[in-house]
Amino acid sequence: MQISKRVSALTPSSTLEITAKAKALKAAGHDVIGLGAGEPDFNTPEHIIEAAYKSLVEGHTKYTPSGGLPELKKSIIRKFKDDQGLDYSSDEIIVCSGAKHALYTLFQATLNENDEVIIPTPFWVSYPEQVKLAGGIPIYIEGKEENSFKITPEQIEASVSGNTKAIIVNSPSNPTGVLYTEEELKAIGEVCIKHDLLIVSDEIYEKLTYGQAKHVSIAEISDELKKQTMIINGVSKSHSMTGWRIGYAAGNVQIIKAMTNLASHSTSNPTTVSQYAAIAAYNGPQEPLEKMRAAFEERLNSFYEKLTAIQGFTCIKPEGAFYVFPNVKEAAKLTGFTSVDDFAKALLEEANVAVVPGSGFGSPDNIRLSYATSPDILDEAVERIARFVKARVHN
Incomplete structure (x- = not known):
C-alpha cells in the first residue's frame, strides 16, 4: 500500500x-x-481528577458540540479577561484535542497551497511539519543566540513576500525558554499589521515564567493587534494535564468557524471527560x-x-x-x-x-x-x- x-x-x-x-x-x-x-x-491536581470522575458518574459521556462545551468556553473567556484583560465571545473560541491539534486545525483552515508562514528558529518541532501538511511553505528566520534567540522586525520585513500569510510567535519559547517583552512584541506587531500577516501566538507556557520575567500576549497590546492574532493555549503545561488533550484557539470569528467545521469532520469533539476536567482546572483553586x-x-x-x-x-x-x-x-x-x-x-x-x-x-x-x-x-x-x-x- x-x-x-x-x-x-x-x-x-x-x-x-x-x-x-x-x-x-x-x-x-x-x-x-x-x-x-x-x-x-x-x-494533575486532585480537584481536577475529582471533577472528571464526577462528570463520568453523572453521565457526561456523550458527544459535545464540535467546538467545545459552552461551559468550558465560558471558563476560557473568563481566564482571558482575568489574566490579560482580553474580551472574547464564545464564537471566537474553539476547544480542540490539545494545543497541537488547535495549531494543526488552524493551519488546515487558513493556508492554501504555497502560502508562506514565517517560523523563527529555534522552533518547536511540529510547526514546520504542520505548515507543510496544510500545503504551506515554512520560511525560517534565525533567532540569533546573541539576541537571546529572538527575531527582529527588520528580519521579518526582509522575509515577507507576496505569498506570506502568517507568522508564528512562541513566548515563552519551546525550546529556549525565552520571552519577548511588550516592546519587542509591539515592534514585531507593527510589521505584521503593515503586511496584513496573521499572527499565530503560541502561549502554552504562559503560566510558567521565572524571576522578573512576565508573559505578555501580543493580542493585549492593542485592539488592532488582537484582530490580527490567533492565540493558541491549553491546560497541558499550566495544570499538568498533558494526557488529557485539551487546548484551544481564540480569535477571528470566520477562522474559528472554519476550524469548527473541520473539527466536526475529524475529531467530532474534544474528549468529553477532559473538557469537564478543564473546566475544573480554570474554575477551581490555582x-x-x-x-x-x-x-x-x-x-x-x-x-x-x-x-x-x-x-x-x-x-x-x-x-x-x-x-x-x-x-x-x-x-x-x-x-x-x-x-x-x-x-x-x-x-x-x-x-x-x-x-x-x-x-x-x-x-x-x-x-x-x-x-x-x-x-x-x-x-x-x-x-x-x-x-x-x-x-x-x-x-
Missing part, C-alpha cells in the same frame, strides 16, 4: 523519538535518565499551579548553574517553560564529535542520558534538556554528562 506524499515527507518528532528510545533502553534494563519529554512530572511553577524555578536555578559549569557548555538562562537549550558545539568538538547530533547520541548510549538534539529545532549547535523531573534526577544527569565530557576530553 502506497503512503501519501505529504505524510511520507514528514520528519518524525525528535522529542517523541528520543523519549521512545529512552523508554526502550529502560525496558531493556539500562539505567537511562530521560530529559527529552516536554511534560510536567507533577500529577494554588497547585504556583506550587509547580515555584518548583520549576528552583530546579532551573540549580540545574542551570551546574550545567553551565561543564566544559564547552554555554547557555542563555531561560525565563520560562521548563527547558534549557545550551550551545554544546565546543563540547562536541572537545570530545571528538563532528556534530552535536553525534554528541547527543553518545550521551544516550554511553552516559545513559537522553537529550534532544537541537537540529530538530532548527539549531544544530544546541541540545534541549527538560528540567521537568526531580532535583535528584537532574543532579545525577548533570554528573553523568560532566563525567562523560571530562573523560573524553582527557583521553
